[in-house]
Amino acid sequence: MTRIHSTAMVDPGAELDSTVTVGPYTLIGPHVRIGAGTTVGPHCVIEGHTTIGCDNRIFQFNSLGAIPQDKKYAGEPCELVIGARNTIREFCTFNIGSPGDAGVTRVGNDNWIMAYVHIAHDCVVGNNTIFANCTQLAGHVHVGDWAILGGVTLVHQFVRVGAHCMTAMNSALVADLPPFVKCQGQPASARTMNFEGLRRRGWTPERISGVKAMYKALYRDGLTLEQSCRRSQHWPSSVRKQPKMWP
Secondary structure, eight states: OTTBOTTOEEOTTOEEOTTOEEOTTOEEOTTOEEOTTOEEOTTOEEOSEEEEOSSOEEOSSOEEEEOOSOTTOOSOOOEEEEOSSOEEOTTOEEEOOOTTTTSEEEEOSSOEEOTTOEEOTTOEEOSSOEEOTTOEEOTTOEEOTTOEEOTTOEEOTTOEEOTTOEEOTTOEEOSOBOTTEEEEETTEEEEEEOHHHHHHTTOOHHHHHHHHHHHIIIIISOOOHHHHHHHHTTSOHHHHOOOOOOO
16 A cells, blocks of 8 residues: 555555555545556546456546546446557547447557547547547547557448548548548548558568558459458458458
């Protein structure tokens, strides 16, 4: 308990590993569980049925586990689950889930989440993502692994953001963003593919060529999704066999 500041208020029902550090004036509720090595800065509020994994860095002035901004919510015991090794900067708000969905808001591992990010009820965020300042996710949004959302990106409810994609700052997503795509605008539209990001992650030239062929079929040749899938059957198996890109 020496790692918990004397001005912090931790409910006796909370489960904190002995290596957790809690800063001044932070409030932690009775249904909160926090794993080893996680640090919680000053002036945070962590409430609700919230589970936080190991080695997270939670900076000051965050609100995690508050009830959803949903008029239909009536006090059901929904959850917020945060994985391991995430960085959560100042003034972020992550809400618990709602009974209208799975009842759980999930954030994966190794995510870099900058200041003023909002993750609403029932969102699912994958691993190794980057959310720049003021990114805002409405309810039920799914974000795939390695996605990068530029500053002030706004995502409409129920939208899916594919893996390895990237948005420019001030983008507004009102429809699903396919994997690998770089987009820009209000509403956002596809500009190109995130080829440099794939290179940095060790993708082979052959696999990147497959992504280029996908982009050409969908955005340059004017094919429908069904027609593009039929064309892809003629590509080499090493190109066609892509990992699951949608969360």
